[in-house]
Amino acid sequence: MRIVFLTDWFSEKMGYAENCMPKALAALGHEVHVVTSTAQVYATSDFYKSVYEPYLGPPFVEPQVSTLDGFTLHRLPLDARKRGLHIAGLRRKLFDLRPDVVQTYDVLGPTTVTATWAKPFLPFKLFTGNHVVASVFPLYNEYAKKAWSFRLGYRLRTTLKGMLLNVPVVKCYPATVDAADIAIRFWGVPRGKIRVDILGVDTDLFHPPAAPADDALRRALRGRLGVNDEELLCVYTGRFTAGKNPLRLAQAITVLRKEGHPFRAVFLGSGPQAAEILACEGCAIHPFVAFRDLPPFFRAADIGVWPQQESTSMLDAAACGLPIVVSNRVQAVERVTGNGLQYAEGSTDDLARALRELEAKDVRRRLGACGIMKAKEISWLAIARQRVEDYEAARHLHPARQNAAQS
Numbered sequence: 001m002r003i004v005f006l007t008d009w010f011s012e013k014m015g016y017a018e019n020c021m022p023k024a025l026a027a028l029g030h031e032v033h034v035v036t037s038t039a040q041v042y043a044t045s046d047f048y049k050s051v052y053e054p055y056l057g058p059p060f061v062e063p064q065v066s067t068l069d070g071f072t073l074h075r076l077p078l079d080a081r082k083r084g085l086h087i088a089g090l091r092r093k094l095f096d097l098r099p100d101v102v103q104t105y106d107v108l109g110p111t112t113v114t115a116t117w118a119k120p121f122l123p124f125k126l127f128t129g130n131h132v133v134a135s136v137f138p139l140y141n142e143y144a145k146k147a148w149s150f151r152l153g154y155r156l157r158t159t160l161k162g163m164l165l166n167v168p169v170v171k172c173y174p175a176t177v178d179a180a181d182i183a184i185r186f187w188g189v190p191r192g193k194i195r196v197d198i199l200g201v202d203t204d205l206f207h208p209p210a211a212p213a214d215d216a217l218r219r220a221l222r223g224r225l226g227v228n229d230e231e232l233l234c235v236y237t238g239r240f241t242a243g244k245n246p247l248r249l250a251q252a253i254t255v256l257r258k259e260g261h262p263f264r265a266v267f268l269g270s271g272p273q274a275a276e277i278l279a280c281e282g283c284a285i286h287p288f289v290a291f292r293d294l295p296p297f298f299r300a301a302d303i304g305v306w307p308q309q310e311s312t313s314m315l316d317a318a319a320c321g322l323p324i325v326v327s328n329r330v331q332a333v334e335r336v337t338g339n340g341l342q343y344a345e346g347s348t349d350d351l352a353r354a355l356r357e358l359e360a361k362d363v364r365r366r367l368g369a370c371g372i373m374k375a376k377e378i379s380w381l382a383i384a385r386q387r388v389e390d391y392e393a394a395r396h397l398h399p400a401r402q403n404a405a406q407s
Contacts, residue, residue, distance in 0.1 A: 001391060002031045004099040004124075006111035008085040009039040010075070011056050012068060015291030015312060016041070017131065017175070018105060019069075020202055024384035026070030033097055035074045037087045038063055044085065051239045051271045055288035090114045094122060101391045105129045107162055107172065107187040119168045125394040126169050129197075130187075134178040134331055135309045136243070139186065154186075162188030170394045173197040173387075176310070176332035197387070198334060199312055200380035201319045205295050208321035208372055214299055221300040225284055231262045232359065235301035235322070237294065237313040240271025247273045248307035250280035252351040257282050263355060265305070268297060298322055303358050308345060310335070315378070318371030323364050325354045339371035 003025055007018040018034060026032045042048050043059035053059065064075050079088040091114050094102070102124045104112045115126055134140040143151065165188075166172070172189045173196075174180035180196050183189040209215050227233045234253065236246045246267050256263045264282040268289060277283050289297065294316060298304065304317030304324040314324050314335050324340035336342060341357060344350040358364050 001100045001388070001395070002097065003033070003101045003103065003391065004094065004097055005032070005034045006090070006102060006104045006115060007034065007036045008087075008106075008109060008111060009041050009043055010034065010036040010073065011041045012073075013056060013288075013290040014041055015202065015294075015316070017129075017199060017312075019291070020200060020380045021103075021384060021387070022071040023069040023202075024200075024380040025388070027381065028384055028388060030388070032071035033074060033099070034068075034071055035076065035087070035090065035093055035097075037078050037085055038075050039078065039085055047239065047241060047271065051241070051269070052288075054270060084110065086110045087114070091118050094118045094124075098122060099124045100395055101125050101127065103127045103129070105131060107183055107189055108158065108165065112165060116165050116168060125391065127171050127173065127390070127394075128166075128169050128189075129173040129175070130179045130183045130189075131175045132179060132182055133176050133310055134182070135327075135329060137182055137186075140178070140182060143186075159186060159188045162186075163190075164188075166190060166193065169193060171195055171390060175199050178331040195390075197383065198332070198378060199315060200378050200383040201315045201375045203319060203375055203379040203381075205292055206298070206316045206319035206375065207295075208319075208368075209299050214296075217296050218300045221296055225264075225266055225286075225300070227264050227300075231264050232302045232355075233300065234263060234265040234303045234305045234355065235268065235297060235317065236265065236305050236307075237268040237297075238306070238311055239269050240267065240273035240277060242273070243309055244271075244306070244311075245273070245308040247276050247280075248346075248348060248351060249305045250277040250283045251348045252355060253282050254280045255348060255352045256355060261356065261359060266297070266301070268294075295320060302364060303355065304340075305351075305355075307343075307351065315375065318368075319375030321368040321372050323358055323367035323371065325351065325358070339367050339374055341367075 005022055022032045022034050038060045040056045040059050048059050063077050066073050077088045079086040102115050107128050107130055172193050174183050180194050184191055236249055238244050240246050253263050253265045266284045268286045298317045298320035304322040306326050308327050318339050326336050327345035328342040329345045341354045343354040
């Protein structure tokens with residue numbers, strides 16, 4: 001099959017679904033294209049310059065066509081006539097590529113709108129997705145409190161638009177149960193077109209130590225971080241912002257060390273909380289590292305912690321054998337059930353409590369083993385095989401293809 005992924009932005013150093021799913025499908029022998037803009041991920045965010053630019057470079061790059069991980073990456077310029085991330089020439093690119101399948105990552109965004117406009121003229125099957133979760137969608141909990149006029153206006157402006165855009169869509173793949181709820185309740189996706197498709201793990205990269213060299217690298221990296229064999233190292237990856245709030249972990253480490261517990265933490269990333277994190281005893285900061293360079297840091301650690309909001313790194317850390325600790329407000333509980341603990345978000349004392357529970361080596365080993373087994377079941381390759389079945393089934397329903405096959 002010729003499969004085209006449409007995404008507003010893209011960064012080669014990241015490990016998001018738009019990086020990993022095309023790689024997995026290409027590995028299965030399909031012709032895969034990712035069409036995107038010249039924007040890096042989060043390019044238009046207020047925090048890009050301070051958080052991501054030192055790692056990813058300028059927020060916008062030059063248009064280009066390149067090969068990456070077995071698929072072709074097409075970067076098209078932004079349409080200067082429109083506000084936001086509208087990709088110039090996207091419809092023309094679809095006509096040039098003539099795909100069998102188009103997969104987008106949103107329900108209402110410009111890429112999905114463009115694909116919908118092109119659909120009557122090209123025989124591809126259209127699939128969408130949603131990775132917006134409740135923790136970053138305030139309306140999820142506030143909608144019922146809004147005035148009736150606001151709710152009516154939202155239904156007419158947004159939900160109705162989603163209902164119309166979803167007419168030609170075969171299936172929508174939300175990444176979590178709350179992402180599915182948002183797609184249905186707020187954006188008009190029919191429940192029958194929803195299939196929750198959780199994020200996967202690149203198990204070629206993320207796995208527990210498998211050779212003496214992995215153990216040697218663990219010891220060397222811990223030594224560089226000033227962590228001895230008796231200490232327990234917690235790891236956090238991502239931006240240091242109030243929304244993610246890694247400072248909560250640093251504060252819990254301070255509490256534990258004052259009690260005499262042998263905990264340290266390393267924070268991989270950048271952001272406005274950096275100075276406060278560094279001021280906490282036993283805490284170190286390391287700059288962002290590329291997605292494919294993350295595994296040694298997870299293998300060097302003993303526990304993965306994400307105090308607020310979801311992160312794809314939760315799954316990657318679990319695949320390396322780390323028990324994880326996440327917020328009790330995370331609705332994607334499948335990421336932590338059996339392989340980690342949840343704590344009362346906002347409570348430093350309760351986060352410290354959860355970490356104390358993981359001080360016992362046998363508890364960490366048991367939870368870590370569960371995470372490793374879980375990761376094998378949700379590898380990107382396994383998810384890609386299921387996705388291919390959906391794509392193929394949809395293609396076989398197309399009358400033109402059926403007639404061509406019969407002739």
